[in-house]
């Protein structure tokens with residue numbers, strides 16, 4: 579079985595003005611990484627654009643229309659960070675379609691897992707508004723496609739981007755059919771993602787936020803993956819896993835103060851791969867979100883692709899909880915017990 583690398587240089591067509599940090603150069607920087615990764619274990623997959631009907635699984639038609647009608651010349655600023663240029667609508671449709679393409683290929687048995695190397699990113703985009711460099715929520719559209727069109731009932735999302743995935747959280751806040759887990763630096767944009775945001779109504783307990791103070795290292799993230807996400811996945815038993823992979827968690831990223839290494843991101847990927855194998859028939863799609871140092875982005879994507887293709891470590895050592903991390907996680911313990919009967923082991 580193979581890994582699908584969903585990639586297209588047209589993702590560089592969207593641009594938000596000179597000097598914007600979420601720039602077309604991010605895609606161009608990945609071209610060589612993609613080519614170097616292709617072998618008997620990985621194939622290049624061209625994305626199809628999502629239709630407006632598919633995008634409307636998550637977004638209001640009036641918003642889709644509005645973005646479609648932004649002028650073909652010049653720029654429309656939704657906020658100081660999120661600016662639609664002449665090619666934004668078409669590129670955002672293609673980015674949303676990348677996840678659908680990946681899902682279709684996986685369901686057809688043509689590939690086993692996939693990395694959608696897209697821009698614009700998606701996890702901040704809400705039903706009726708773009709924000710934080712995001713226009714359509716690529717991952718949420720794929721999750722809704724799997725739920726509404728394919729009939730899956732247990733989809734797990736892990737969002738390890740530096741920032742809280744507010745758009746994804748909002749899309750699934752009231753349903754147990756999508757379990758959203760986000761790790762993010764706090765305090766930071768967009769300001770949401772507190773521990774107490776656990777979902778509502780039938781969705782209560784199916785939204786987990788892990789806001790983390792700056793300076794967290796591989797060990798801290800590994801502990802959370804091994805001691806919280808892994809056992810929760812064993813309880814939930816997801817049918818499909820989707821990941822918002824942001825490389826702005828890497829040490830040295832200009833927007834973040836986390837201290838993950840490239841190898842650490844690889845280890846997180848490996849843990850998720852093991853969960854996908856155990857519960858979801860290997861079905862796993864990663865979506866590129868942030869990551870603003872081009873060299874780190876290249877290294878991070880290359881490492882994650884290696885793991886997806888099966889170049890795994892024999893064993894990832896058990897991480898431990900630093901005093902600081904344990905203190906930050908303490909308010910989570912009663913919630914895990916309340917919703918999952920879950921005891922957090924040191």
Ligand SMILES: [Zn+2]
Pocket residue numbers: 739740741824826867868869
């Ligand atoms: Zn981010």
